[in-house]
Amino acid sequence: MQSLVLLCALTVSVLSREAAAQYSSDLCNWKGSGLTHESHRKDVEQVYLRCSEGSVKWLYPTGALIINLKPNMLSSTYKHLTVCIKPFKDSRGANIYLEKTGELKLLVRDGENIPNKVYCFGFDQGALFIEASPQLDISRKISGFQYELINQKTISDLHMVSAPCRPCSDTEVLLAACTSDFVVRGSIGKITNEAEQQESIIDVNVDKLYRQKSKIFMSEKKKKKSGGWVGQIRTLLECGVKPGEGDFLFMGRMHFGEPRLGCAPRYKDFQRMYKEARDKGLNPCEVGTD
Known part of the structure; x- marks a missing residue:
């Protein structure tokens, strides 16, 4: 019955309010207030976003939103996209659904705030439909999330999202060495487990920095002369990462x-994989090994 009511509201609103469609000011992030539609509590507002990452922040949620993700890329690549959303820590006041051809599938229930929980789905599974929960007091309610689009054809470590604890195959390791945002050779300093966040933080002592797109690994002041680098990487607590030598x-x-x-992988295992692939002419890129 709830799905039928939502579907009716969605259909009527989309047909009657085409002029209400709005683009965010920067095409990546949207911020709005349900108070502007207080007199039309059943309105469905269309939101269009054209970036591969950004955020949606809905203050005092009333009515509903449809989040249309239309990234600036060839439409033929859409079928290879995975969408991931991460609700804000204190997100309240709305349920998040996937909507496709009038069918609604609950994705995130209002108040279901699991620390650092990320929800992923195929781009072709539908648009995001956000419906404000019925409530008498909407004050101080903020509902929202961050979003990211992942291209399955170019991101080698997609399993990090779909199956983060699964060991990588040799092929995945070699491709990850070419396409990852960061690639470093080093050892584990210590591991800090955060039960509340359900994450493990790995302190890495870096011997060789191959690549990093952000300032993850920084030169350690005490080791400037020797060129030492240190940094932290996160993974899920359930993966059970343990300290290891080498x-x-x-x-x-x-x-x-x-x-x-x-x-x-252990560096010696990567050397083996890389040498075998290079000897067969199958290495996807050149990586300096010693």
Whole structure:
């Protein structure tokens, strides 16, 4: 019955309020207030976003929003996109659904704030439909999330999102070395487990920095003369990361502004994989090994 009511509201609103469609000011982020539609509590407002990452922030939610993600890329690539959203820590006042051809599927229930929980789905599974929960007091309610689009054809460590604890295959390791946001050879300093956040923080002592897109690893002041670098990488607590001796090749990508661990083979194993692929002419890129 609830889905039928939502569908009726959605259909009537979309047909009657075409002129109400709004674009965010910067095409990546949207911020609005339900108070502007207080007299039309059942209105469905269309929001269009054209970036690969950004945020939606809805103050005093009333009525509903449809979030249309239309990134500036060839439409033929849409089928390869995965959408991930991360609700704000204190997000309240609305349910988030996937809507496709009038069918609604609950994605995030109002108040279901699991720390650092990320929800991912295929781009072709539908648009995001956000419906304000019935409530007498809407004061101090803010509903929203960050979003990211991941291209499955270009991101080698997609398993970091879909199956983050699964070991990488040799092919995934070699591709990750070419395409990850960061690639470093180093050792594990310590591991800090955060039960509340359900995450593990890995302190990495870097021997060689191959690549980083953000300032994850910084030169350690005490080791400036020797060129030492240190940094932290995050992964899920459920992966059960343990301290280990020896060098690893740490690879991964920035995910919602944080460095997330993708593949991390022992460096000697990476050397073996790389040599075997190079001898067969199958290495996807050149990586300096010693």
